[in-house]
Amino acid sequence: MKNQIINQKGFSLIVIILIIIGILIVTGGIYYFVTQKPAQPEQPVSIPTPEEKPSGPLNCGTFIDCLISASKTCSPAKTTNTVTVDIFGVKQTTTSFLEIKGMEANKCIFYIKTEKIDLSFPPEMPSDVINQQKELYKKLEGRDGTCKFAVNDLTAMLERWKRGDYSSGEISCKLKPDGTSECTTVGGDFGVAECEGKYFEQLAQEEVYGKRIPANTSVKIELFQCPDGAERLSVQEDGTACFENQKDLGSIRGITINGKPVQCCVPK
Secondary structure, rough: OOOOOOOOOOOOEEEOOOEEOOOEOOOEOOOOEEEEEOOOOOOOOOOOOOOHHOOOEEOOOOOOOHHHHOOOOOOOEEEEEEEEEOOOEEEEEEEEEEEEEEOOOOOEEEEEEEEEEEEEOOOOOHHHHHHHHHHHHHHOOOOOOEEEEEEHHHHHHHHHHHHHOOOOOOOEEEOOOOOOOOEEEEOOOOOOOOOOOOHOOOOOHHHHHOOEOOOOOOOOHHHHHHOOOOEEEEEEOOOOEEEOEEEEEEEEEEEEOOEEEEEEEOOO
C-alpha cells in the first residue's frame, strides 16, 4: 500500500491558523488542511497619501483586500480576518488580528494574533475527544507573533490567504537559556520570513497531553481497527508517538510517514 499522509491533530497552526493552526496550533503538528472559504470580492481601498496619513494604522475592518493594498507599500494597517476550514469533518473557525506595522531595516513588519477559535464536531465524535480538542485549541487563543518580510513576499502571502491557500510548512523551536523559545520555519507561509513569538511555538499539544510514550510498534493493526476519533501519530526520532493520556493500540499496517510507522492513539 502506498504511504498515506495522516492528519496529526493540533500540529498544523498555523493555519490554524490560521492555526494553523491551529492547532492550531499549537500543536502542534502538525499536519495539512483543505479550506472551504469562498474568495472575497474586491473591496475599494484608499491608502492615505503622506499628507493625509493617519496617526495610527489604517483600520481595514474585515476587508483583507485593504490589508493587501497596504502591504504593497508596507503602509501601517490592521484588519480582523475570520476563516473557516473543514478538517476531516471538524469545522474550525479562526478569528485572527493582522497588522502591518511598517518598515524596519528594509523589512516589512507583520504582526498576527489568534483572537478566537470555535470548533464544530460531527455528532458521532466521542465526547472525550471533543473535550480534549477544545482544551487543546483553547490554548492557541491569544498567541501572537511578529515576522519580518520582504514587501513582495508579504503581499504574495496575503493574496494566497485571500484565495484560501494556506501552508504551515515545518516549524522547529528550541529553548534558549533565558527561557524563551527560538523558532525557525522551513517552507510554508512563514518560511521566507524571520519570525518570533508564542504564535510560532509548537508546545500546546504536550502541554495538554503530557509527554510522549514509547511507540508500541510490536503490534500491527489494520486501518479499520483504528477507531473514529483516534489520533494517528507517526513515530518520532526518539521512538515515541502517543501521549501519556492515550493508549497505543499499535502500528497501522502499511502506513508510514517519512519512513516511520504510524500509531493508533486512543484516549485512556
